[in-house]
Amino acid sequence: MLQPLDFAMQSGTGTDGNDGRGPYYRCQVCNKWMTWADRKGISASNSRCFYNLRSREDKNKDGVTVWQCWDGTCLYLVDINWVRNRY
Numbered sequence: 001m002l003q004p005l006d007f008a009m010q011s012g013t014g015t016d017g018n019d020g021r022g023p024y025y026r027c028q029v030c031n032k033w034m035t036w037a038d039r040k041g042i043s044a045s046n047s048r049c050f051y052n053l054r055s056r057e058d059k060n061k062d063g064v065t066v067w068q069c070w071d072g073t074c075l076y077l078v079d080i081n082w083v084r085n086r087y
Contacts, residue, residue, distance in 0.1 A: 005034055005072065025072055035072035042070050049076035 005025040011050040018031050023037040041057040047067050051074050055067040 007037060035070065036070070047078065050074040051076075 006028050008022060008026050011025055025034045025037055027034055031060060035056070036058075043057065044054065046055045046057055049069040051069070053073070054070060055068050055076060055078075056064065056070040058064050060079065063079055067076075067078045069076040
């Protein structure tokens with residue numbers, strides 16, 4: 001079941017390289033970050049998520065390249081280590 005999202009602004013105090021990136025969406029139920037509210041990292045060459053939408057290329061908190069559902073609709077998440085081990 002999809003949870004409603006709230007539009008929020010980043011505080012700019014993180015250490016993950018995303019300081020000042022801008023708005024994002026968070027879950028209204030658990031208050032967790034869901035996805036960015038921009039088009040950064042979305043490309044026609046990216047894989048498609050479970051809803052057949054283009055994924056967003058980004059870095060996780062450990063600096064590992066990941067591809068995730070661009071708008072947070074589904075739980076699609078693939079990291080570069082999985083891709084390297086698979087192919």
